[in-house]
Amino acid sequence: MDLIAFSCRARINSFFRQKRLQRVLLLSxxxxxxxxxxxxxxxxxxxxxxxxxxLGVDQVLEYTNLFMLAIIILKGFFPAYIPKANLIPQLYPVSALQRFRxxxxxxxxxxxxxxxxNFLVLMYLMSPLYTLLHLLQSVLVILTAHVTLRSLQVFIERRMRWRNANFYSAAVMAAAFVALQVRVPMFYPVSEWLMLVVHLAALxxxxxANFFLEKAASEPRRKTVNYSTSARRSLGWRLFKNHKQxxxxxxxxxxxxxxILxxxxxxxxxxxxHLLDEMxxxxxxxxPLVVFSYVFNNVWGFYRNLWLTVERSxxxxxxxxRVTWLALRLPLLIDAVLTFVYVAVFNQGEAFFVVMMYLGSVLVLAPLSIIASVVSPKTVSGGLFSFSAKASYLFNFIAIGLLCLLxxxxxxxxxxxxxxxxxGGTIFALxxxxxxxxxxxxxxxxxHFKAEA
Known part of the structure; x- marks a missing residue:
């Protein structure tokens, strides 16, 4: 308990250690x-x-739980991937259970x-139809969504030992969770306290399962670079292939x-x-927002050696x-293929709008990514997925705002x-x-370089 209390205090203090006014305003x-x-x-x-x-009352409650479930999971991946917090190093002398807890x-x-x-408590105070039972169920939904996000992060960031006994144990416990959820999904509003006990057992x-999964995936993924001597392969392909992050x-x-598509x-x-018409x-x-918000709003943070080569030459x-376009064109091509295949097969009615919007997005987001990379550079360092906030959140939200205008x-x-x-405004700013x-x-x-000195 002392370790948990100390870690919680340290985490709370870290939130307001830097940019205190900005973070207080964001919290407000x-x-x-x-x-x-x-x-x-x-x-x-x-x-x-x-x-x-x-909609009935039960449907509104169900959508509320689904809304929270989706927001918690999506926040780990959009507008940029946020890695799992490794608060206690593997070499620290504590048990695996204590570290996990x-x-x-x-x-x-x-x-x-x-x-x-606060959202849940205020809704409980404002609506007599949202009872204490529903409030506790929503808390269980939040915890389930968080554990789901942790499990996905473990699969992404760690090398899994598939034949390990811990992985089999995790699979058994996950199967028990799925069996209970298939019978009565947790996001369905409950009317009896006994069902809350069932959901608590499922959680x-x-x-x-998440604990055993972490034990089965104790080794982080290694960073490797594959070199190619084929002169026929473009520099854009090599930039995409060889930079693993x-x-x-x-x-x-x-x-x-x-x-999503x-x-x-x-x-x-x-x-x-279409879900797009409802949401x-x-x-x-x-x-092409994911291409820019994940990498290219901080292109020189990832391709810093390429920037240094251009600067020295x-x-x-x-x-x-020119080199920005070299790095961007292949990911942008892949994203465009994904989009236009979806439009051609499932959404032909909006084909003209999608084409115009996509071209406009490229003309807006590409200059904005160069601006963000120059004005607000972020250091990309550490392991494969240890780069939270490696693109400016401010410019990511500006990109979302400009894309909404389109x-x-x-x-x-x-x-x-x-x-x-x-x-025109974006190009003028560039x-x-x-x-x-x-x-x-x-x-x-x-x-990008002085931090290592």
Whole structure:
């Protein structure tokens, strides 16, 4: 318990050690958002209870739990991958169980979960239809989503020993969890306390499975570089293949995007309706946002040696733009193929809009990525997936905001007139930054190389 208490205090202190004012403001915004969303869901519950909507009370509660489940899992992968927190080194003299217990508890001590807990408590206070039983069930949903995220992170970051007894134990406990959830999913609202005990038992099995999974995956993935002597292979291919950090991040982003588009395609095949029409935020995944938010909003953090080579050889902005395009073109091509295959097969009705939006996104996000890489460089170091916040969150959210402007033609075709304004403004900003590039290059060198000195 002393180790848990010490780690929790250290984690809380670390949140406000740097950029205190900025983080306090962000926490305040989160708490205000929690209040707004709790009022919104309480209002929906009231309307459902009065029969003024097509949704029933149970459906609203179910969607609330699904909303939290999706947000918790997605926050680990979008707008950028966030690695699992390894708070206690493997060589530290504590047992595996104590390490697991401490890390699990400390991970829950975060502003995000504090805001989420405020959302639940405020909704409980605002709506009489949201009972204490539902509140406790939502807490179990949050814990289940967090353990799910941890399990995915373990598979991504660690080398799994598939024939280890711990892996078999994890599989057995995970099967018990799945068996209980197939019978009665945790996100369905419960009306009896006995069902809460069943869900608690399912969560216990899932946590145990996560513990054995971590024991079966004790070795981190190794970083390797594959060299090629084939002159016929382009430099863009070699940049993609040989930089394992960037490649893994991009592949992960592509898989994540394919999952979203696949879910929409499955919904269209079964119901004839697109998820994109019901949840407009999913349109973000149709564009090339994952390519930029995962890697290219900090391109020189990943390809710092390439930047140094350009700087030592010519140092011109023309060569800087050229090598940026070399690194970008293959990932962008893969992303475009994913998008246009989906459109050609499942969403032909929006083909014109998707093509225009995608071209506009490239013309907006590519210059913005160069601006972000020059103005707000981040150091990429450590193991394969030990690079949280390695692209500027500010520029990631700016990219999301600009991309949202490109969706305005969905409201009215006349709003295509927004495209030249957004593209022109971004290019103008790029020109302004490139004029100041001789001053920014010292900041780039300090961020990417001086830290090692």
């Amino acid at each position: 915004v989160g708490l205000i958002s929690a209040g707004v969303y709790s009022w919104l869901f309480a209002f929906l519950l009231q309307q459902a209870g009065e029969g003024n909507t097509k 401490t890390e699990l508890v400390v991970e829950l001590v975060s502003p995000f979960y504090f805001v989420l807990l 216990g099995a899932f946590v145990t 960037a490649r893994q991040m991009l592949i992960f982003g592509f898989v994540f995007k394919a999952f 696949g879910a929409d395609a499955l919904a269209f095949a079964k119901k004839g309706e 407009m935020t999913l349109w973000l995944f149709v564009g 010519s140092g011109t902005t023309k060569d800087l733009l 969706f305005l033609p969905l409201i009215h075709p006349l709003l295509y007139l927004v495209y030249p304004v957004v593209v 020109v302004a930054v490139l004029k100041e590039y001789p001053r920014y290059k010292y900041k780039l060198f300090e961020s």
